[in-house]
Amino acid sequence: MEVKFRKSLLATEKWLSKDTVLTAGKAVTIGIFILIVLGPILYLLFQIIISWGDINETVFNDPILGNEAFLSMLRSIGLSFEIAAVVTVFDIAVGVPMAWILARYEFKGKNILDTFVDLPMAVPTSALGFSIYLFWGTNNGISRLYNSEVGFASQGTLLIIFAHVAFTFPYVTRSIKGIIADLDLNLEKAGKTLGASPFTIARMISLPMVKEGLLAGTVLAFTRSLGETGATLIVSGVYQTAPVVIVSWMKGLKIPTTAFLAFILIIISLLLLTLVRIFARKVGLPWNKVFPRFERKLSSKKVTRTRNTFSIALFFLFVFTPALFVIIFLFQWWGGSPFSGEFEAGMIYQVFQAPDKKINDIVTALVTSLEIALIVTLVNLLIATPMALMISKMKNKKLKGFLDGLIDIPLVIPSSALGFSIFFLWGSNGLHILSPGFAMIVIAHISFTYSYCVRPLIGSFDSISTMYDEAAAAFGASKITAFRTVTLPFLKSGLIAAAIMTFTRSMSETGATIICMGIERTIPVLLVDFFEASTFPAAAFASTLLIIISFVMLILLRVVTRRKKDA
Amino acid sequence: MVKLELDNITKYYGKRRGVENINLSIEDGEYLAVLGPTGSGKTTTMYLVAGLLSPSEGKILFNGEDVTKVPSEDRNVGFVFEEYNLFPRINAESNVLFGPIVKGLDLSDSRQVAREMFSLLNIAGKEMNFPDEISGGQKQRVALARAIVSNANLLVMDDPLRALDAKIREILQVELRNLVKDLSLTCIHATHDTQEAMRVADKIAVFKDGAIVQFGTPEEVYNNPVSIYVANFLGETTELEGTILQEKGQSFLILEDIKIEIVTDLKSGTKAVALIPAELADIHSLSERERLNYDNIIEAEIISTKCVGEFFDVDLIAFNQEIKAKELIGNDVPLTEGNKVLFATDKGDFRVFPIEEDEKNEKEI
Amino acid sequence: MPEIRLQSVTKIFGRKVEAVKDLSFIIEDGEYVSLIGPSGCGKTTTLRLLAGTILPTQGNIYFDDKSVENLSIRDRNIGFVFQHFAIFPHLTVWENAAYGPKVRGRKKSEIDSLVEHALKAVQIDDKADLYPPSLSAPDWQKTALARVVASEAKILLLDEPLGALDQKIREEFQIFLRDLVKKEGLTAIHVTHDQAEALTISDKVAVMNKGKLVQLGSASDLIFTPNNIFTSFFVGESDFLESVVMNDRKDFAEVRVGQSTIKVKNMGIARGKRAVVAVRREFFKVHKYKDKIKKENFLPGVVVRDQFLGLLRRVRVKLENQQIVEVKIHAKHPIRFKVNEKVRLVIDPSTTRCFEYPEKGVASALEM
Structure with a gap:
């Protein structure tokens, strides 16, 4: 009986391992990828072209407003670019030394600092934005230090920059920390014996090897800032960045203009991605002139220590404290207003006792968010694993690079633009299969979390030595049998890590959700609603809840990935 | 050129002993082999001489001058590593010229010296190749050229032939000794291979568990091993x-x-x-x-x-x-x-x- | 019946990297053959071609007259042993050994008896229920071998199987491995960079260089009667004397080296042709010039260095033509030679080899 079952299992796996079947499988994998991720974008592009007339009329030649729509688009894009540029500069200036500290120094609390640096990535940006608004923009936060009645900054460009700095910060640090840690220290030793000072070595030997990672991190930080919605909605006020404009036009049902703006944003992001992927290796730092004395001074202990202290201080001032300030705020407003002591203004009343019973909304939204995240995670694991395997095993380097680049698309394009394309394709303007609501949110989330799932899995597959596959094959195991019996056991922790990443990302998304949600509410969106209704203590309650969930997820992720390293 | 002395050098890594009470003196132009198994303190000694580690106790003297506190980049020690450690993204010539560049030396002179080294070491024609385009033996030759062209007056080599095939190893042993003697460099060469030590060196220091157990010419050491350990290590x-x-x-x-x-x-x-x-x-x-x-x-x-x-x-x-x-x-x-x-x-x-x-x-x- | 046959096998990677060129050889049933050569000589590629992890660009491979060059590794039924073991860490020793018969769908009772036999054969039956991470490197390699034995493969391919083991354990393992192969009646092909290992463990050794087979023969063939310059150079140590054949006798040939004429082995090179005489460094006998010796078959020279190495002594001698050759002598050789002392290098013609002069010179024949 057992033998019979095993034999038929082996036979099935053998059939599945046939080249034709595998090819079909690959085709399906790519098909799904196109349908979920590329499809909406291509459809948007297609629509822009065929309905150029409409767009021309609304965007450039409106009978009343003329090309005002286009001009405001340009203004919003310009503002987005300015903000993204400032933010990226900060991220690099503080993030690179921070990565160096985390990779190279051993000190007490290093692990905690490491987790703190990653935290803003896991926390939903709307919660983050709210917290930052409270810290910088109201009289509850920093302004208390100098006893001011108003906040340090009002809603607007400066506040947007503060918010974006907080959630983009981890991207640069994270993308080079690992590379710096893996750099061969012996090369630096070699440089030293040849007479180079530490700064010269870092500049001439180490940095060129970190270059690709740094560029990738920079692009991520830049595009994330360019495309963020949740936090921006909260801190922007009337200053409107491009993704926020998409959301607000969408709410006003200005479909053709929204389509056009989404399209421009997507094109810009793709262009950036392509440029970086093409030139990352080629652009060198052929800066061979050395100033031995000056560089030696820069290497001195004093300069190094000052730089490290500054990086850590700036991190805590601009990233960490503002990001978590909401928790303090929550306690301030727990049972009533800290200013007037009024009970009705406090969190307890607003959430649990007021007639509108916000706690019910919160629970419903939380359940919706969890359901969505769960479905999205499961679906993505199913469709991402074969894709990751395919890319990892691909022999044709050019094709591999191309596919690998495509995978990054959802990572760089603004989620509101992506959400809009999905609405456009699946909703009444396109296939007309779905209307905004639960299912559409799920599809949007699958789409933009796809990369978050595929990327770590590719890494996991790459890290499994090919000799195990070869060993299994030498004993006659078919490809699928080898996958089940050998690869899968190695992959366990990689799958868990990918699942947590996907889950967290889905839980925290705002921009795409707003566009595709209809009457459904996820918890980050509910937070924005609370904010707009000025019920801050309730918003703080929801934010803290989200931060706690993300924090738990992050710790889980670290435990899983660390165990993998030990094994 | 330089006379090297290690005066009662001790190095602990936390509680673990690296080397203890090392006393060594190498005359100007002498070729010393440091012989011992993995973990006997060879690499620690090499790193101490080059300033890549600083001793817990003791002094290091170059020509009688205390350099214990001088950082590695100012010691003018040419270091050759077991795993070559060529800079991966620049070609062989740029690797060799790295020292002169970061020291701000006259590049046209250095280029000339580099060219001579390439031909002396039978790697002429490989100047424009990147490290991953040449064989192990060639990489180690480039590394050797790099160490010498940086104006080194002391050559320190940490098991430089270990990663190479036996045949190349045998050829390079002869080349190494000839080169060092032709340029009359002072040289200290760590190895785990007794025959290699005997073949390249004027003097041998046998290491065991972080201490020198015997010192002398190859013949002295071979004929009068001080302990069963040394006798067994020699063959x-x-x-x-x-x-x-x-x-x-x-x-x-x-x-x-x-x-x-x-x-x-x-x-x-x-x-x-x-x-x-x-x-x-x-x-x-x-x-x-x-x-x-x-x-x-x-x-x-x-x-x-x-x-x-x-x-x-x-x-x-x-x-x-x-x-x-x-x-x-x-x-x-x-x-x-x-x-x-x-x-x-x-x-x-x-x-x-x-x-x-x-x-x-x-x-x- | 020949067990493994390669016929004009060529493997080109990418567009132009010729890893293996026109390779033909036969390995007989039950033979233990080692492949040696400098790194990049194609030995590993050859092993992979036999395994089927890569397929040849041209040529045929036969196992027992069955053409297999287009079969993938799955269908060749070979046993492959890796340098880094490749045993499955999530399976016990027993389960590792059972992997082969299991994925081939064998009955439980058959699997049990195959695994039992295999674990006994490699002497690891006492650790059957342990997981690899709790074992040591030699046990990992034993597990890998047990896995191969249980799979009933008759061809064993070994890729530096002892490379990750300590020297002492290596030497014990060499004997263990050879005994196992012979007892199980396997045909084994073993890639190694360690000449002593190859010469000790195998029936025959194949020397490869630049993707080609240079010589296939027994250990004593390679050491005492190499049939080409590269083998003389690569296996052990030899010096190469450029010469011209002057005379061509039944037992020996007379060749001119610089100003001297010496007798060497006659290997059929015609009178008047250029030749390369290969002499192993152990086969020269060195005497003071003034000593009278009977056999006057010698080359004169001056001593450059007499180096004491314990294990032996190496005397470097500069010949009249300025070439430096080296003689290996017993450490206790009664005479110590002084630098610049005149000496005779006496040569026994029967120990020499005499090869055709390569078109592009001796150095080109030694290129690796």
Whole structure:
């Protein structure tokens, strides 16, 4: 009986391992990828072209407003670019030394600092934005230090920059920390014996090897800032960045203009991605002139220590404290207003006792968010694993690079633009299969979390030595049998890590959700609603809840990935 | 050029000992080999000399000047690593010119020196190649050129040939020594390979567990190993245990019913172990007995023979026990298994050590 | 019946990297053959071609007259042993050994008896229920071998199987491995960078260089009668004397080296042709010039260095033509040679080899 079952299992796996079947499988994998991720974008592009007339009329030649729509688009894009540029500069200036500290120094609390640096990535940006608004923009936060009645900054460009700095910060640090840690220290030793000072070595030997990672991190930080919605909605006020404009036009049902703006944003992001992927290796730092004395001074202990202290201080001032300030705020407003002591203004009343019973909304939204995240995670694991395997095993380097680049698309394009394309394709303007609501949110989330799932899995597959596959094959195991019996056991922790990443990302998304949600509410969106209704203590309650969930997820992720390293 | 002294150098990594109380003096233009197994403190010593580590105690002197506190980048030590450590993203020539560039030297002079080094080391034509485009042997040659062109007056090499194929290793040993001598550099070369140390060096320092256990010319060290450890590290040996007998100015080791003439100061009755290096255990055919001039000649039986290139590795039974012998190929000796042969040794071939409790323990370790 | 046959096998990677060129050889049933050669010589590629992890660009491979060059590794039924073991860490020793028969769908009782036999054969039956991470490197390699034995493969391919083991354990393992192969009646092909290992463990050794087979023969063939310059150079140590054949006798040939004429082995090179005489460094005998010796077959020279190495001594001698050659002598050789002392290098013609002069010079023949 057992033998019979095993034999038929082996036979099935053998059939599945046939080249034709595998090819079909690959085709399906790519098909799904196109349908979920590329499809909406291509459809948007297609629509822009065929309905150029409409767009021309609304965007450039409106009978009343003329090309005002286009001009405001340009203004919003310009503002987005300015903000993204400032933010990226900060991220690099503080993030690179921070990565160096985390990779190279051993000190007490290093692990905690490491987790703190990653935290803003896991926390939903709307919660983050709210917290930052409270810290910088109201009289509850920093302004208390100098006893001011108003906040340090009002809603607007400066506040947007503060918010974006907080959630983009981890991207640069994270993308080079690992590379710096893996750099061969012996090369630096070699440089030293040849007479180079530490700064010269870092500049001439180490940095060129970190270059690709740094560029990738920079692009991520830049595009994330360019495309963020949740936090921006909260801190922007009337200053409107491009993704926020998409959301607000969408709410006003200005479909053709929204389509056009989404399209421009997507094109810009793709262009950036392509440029970086093409030139990352080629652009060198052929800066061979050395100033031995000056560089030696820069290497001195004093300069190094000052730089490290500054990086850590700036991190805590601009990233960490503002990001978590909401928790303090929550306690301030727990049972009533800290200013007037009024009970009705406090969190307890607003959430649990007021007639509108916000706690019910919160629970419903939380359940919706969890359901969505769960479905999205499961679906993505199913469709991402074969894709990751395919890319990892691909022999044709050019094709591999191309596919690998495509995978990054959802990572760089603004989620509101992506959400809009999905609405456009699946909703009444396109296939007309779905209307905004639960299912559409799920599809949007699958789409933009796809990369978050595929990327770590590719890494996991790459890290499994090919000799195990070869060993299994030498004993006659078919490809699928080898996958089940050998690869899968190695992959366990990689799958868990990918699942947590996907889950967290889905839980925290705002921009795409707003566009595709209809009457459904996820918890980050509910937070924005609370904010707009000025019920801050309730918003703080929801934010803290989200931060706690993300924090738990992050710790889980670290435990899983660390165990993998030990094994 | 430089005279190097290590004065009572000690290095601890936390509680773990790297090296302890190292005293070494290397004359200007001398080639020293530091010989020892993995973990004996070789790399630590190399790093200390180059300033890549600083000692917990002791002083390092270049030409009598204390450089203990001088950072690595100011010591002018050319360092050659086991794994080459060429900078991966720049070509061979840029690797070699890295030193002159970061030191702000006159590049046109350095280019000239680099060109000469490339041709001296048989890598001319590889200047524009990137490290991943050349073989291991070529990489190590580039690394050597890089160390020398940086104006080094002391060359420090940390097991530089370990990662290379045997054939290249053998060729480079000769090249290395010739180059160092031609440029009259002072050189310190760590290796785990006894033959390599003997082949390249003027002097050898044998390391064990972070300390120097013996120092001298290759011949001194080989002929008078100070301990069983050193004797075994220098090559394959067989141990014979017995009792010392001093008789009429001659010394013997008594093994039950056999008397072997040896050289020793130990008193009669002392329990001792005599080591016979395999290459000194000579084998001759029975018919040669009359012509042979050895102190000890005994009949033996060959139990196995294998040819591993330059030597026959032979196991034979003599003195009632199994003895390992190495015979250079090319000597007409009947080495067929089961053959009766003569096993011949001189009294000076045996390295004799008294058996003490500690030494027994040491052996077990 | 020949067990493994390669016929003009060529493997080109990418567009132009010729890893293996026109390779043909036969390995007989039950033979233990080692492949040696400098890194990049194609030995590993050859092993992979036999395994089927890569397929040849041209040529045929036969196992027992069955053409297999287009079969993938799955269908060749070979046993492959890796340098880094490749045993499955999530399976016990027993389960590792059972992997082969299991994925081939064998009955439980058959699997049990195959695994039991295999674990006994490699002497690891006492650790059957342990997981690899709790074992040591030699046990990992034993597990890998047990896995191969249980799979009933008759061809064993070994890729530096002892490379990750310590020197001492390596030497014990060599004997263990050879005994196992012979007892199980396998045909084994073993890639190694360690010449002594190859010469000790195998029936025959194949020397490869630049993707080609240079010589296939027994250990003593390679050491005493190499049939080309590269083998003489690569296996052990030899010096190469450029010469011209002057005379061509039944037992020996007379060649001119610089100003001297010496007798060497006659290997059929015609009179008047250029030749390369290869002499192993152990086969030269070195004498003071003033010593009278009977056999006057010698080259004169001056000593450059007499180096004591314990294991032996190396005397470097500069010949009249300025070439430096090296002689290996016993450490206790009665005479110590002084630098610049005149010496005779006496040569026994029967120990020499005499090869045709390569078109592009001796150096080109030694290129690796």
